[in-house]
Ligand code: TYD
């Protein structure tokens with residue numbers, strides 16, 4: 001018998017190696033190389049030769065296609081993130097930190113789909129059926145027609161699914177599934193890859209929508225090779241700050257709808273509740289003006305969302321002052337501090353800077369630059385921005401303010417929530433701002449001079 005070939009693979013990007021190394025050449029990650037048994041012996045060295053294949057039928061782009069029919073769960077936040085409901089024969093990956101509420105969300109989704117008259121199978125590889133049943137009963141979902149199993153052997157799972165042919169199947173989680181033809185532990189790169197491949201191909205062959213739950217590594221990526229994200233049609237992340245009850249379901253890839261769409265939920269004693277008006281939720285009480293606090297009018301997916309950005313600036317005891325950020329990008333903060341110092345001469349040297357996005361939401365839009373700059377200046381100068389003002393705009397390295405998209409939607413949302421003024425870059429297409437009093441600024445120097453009376 002031939003000696004089994006061992007190989008090593010990167011758990012982030014899936015690149016394979018003959019020998020172990022500390023750093024992956026493919027993606028540059030450290031300590032991600034693990035020993036693996038290859039999925040097969042790999043592609044054979046032989047070329048395709050002269051044997052002919054089947055001739056493909058080529059079509060054109062003009063042929064009318066009916067869009068895929070979608071099934072609605074009735075959980076409108078979930079349907080929105082999926083791009084307007086679940087697509088048959090699709091594979092969806094839901095990733096998130098342990099304990100964030102993935103199993104709760106999917107159990108509720110399973111019950112909602114079952115109540116809407118679809119056949120649903122929920123396979124848990126992590127919890128016993130009794131545990132899932134207990135949770136369902138506590139959530140008041142005991143009566144729904146979800147079929148339940150606790151199983152990790154993918155051969156048994158697939159045999160059952162092929163017999164049942166459900167409309168929706170939930171696999172919680174992909175890291176617990178194992179394929180008996182692959183000789184490595186569940187959760188390893190080759191097992192996760194093989195299990196996902198089998199399940200995605202099952203979805204395509206039988207028309208079942210498959211939802212896979214995926215764990216997330218310390219670095220915040222779905223554990224297992226990146227190839228899983230490429231294999232599935234939709235990748236959703238379920239995120240939230242520990243200690244906050246708000247949870248955000250974010251589409252990062254969607255072959256059937258817009259990416260970057262978010263759904264907002266609140267974790268309650270009775271499971272996850274939908275939050276249909278998230279803006280009201282990310283704002284704290286804003287009766288009295290507070291230095292360092294600024295409301296940013298952002299856009300998440302297709303929806304405008306108002307969030308409060310808080311900054312604190314304090315004298316530092318450290319030789320290298322602290323820069324702490326929650327809910328925003330740390331290197332973007334450094335950039336804003338550098339631009340402020342270079343273009344307005346306001347220095348943060350010898351000062352600790354803390355920046356926090358309230359409510360546990362994470363912002364990635366560059367349009368938050370101006371709000372962050374205002375929060376920093378306001379904290380630094382101890383001058384508060386009037387509480388009924390929203391701020392948005394992108395900052396360029398020259399200190400100029402760059403207009404951002406969807407200004408009109410941002411202003412409308414702000415007006416809806418009782419804000420009466422806005423600060424934005426000059427050149428924004430504000431459309432009909434209604435009663436809003438607008439202050440359109442060309443650059444940082446004007447902002448510092450006019451708003452903070454310094455510089
Ligand atoms: P869970 O869905 O098990 O998380 P995951 O599958 O992502 O690991 O969620 C577990 C957490 O949710 C747990 O810390 C308790 C909390 N929780 C509630 O607050 N209320 C509830 O009704 C339920 C079911 C869970």
Ligand code: MG
Nearest residue numbers: 102103126172
């Ligand atoms: Mg779970």
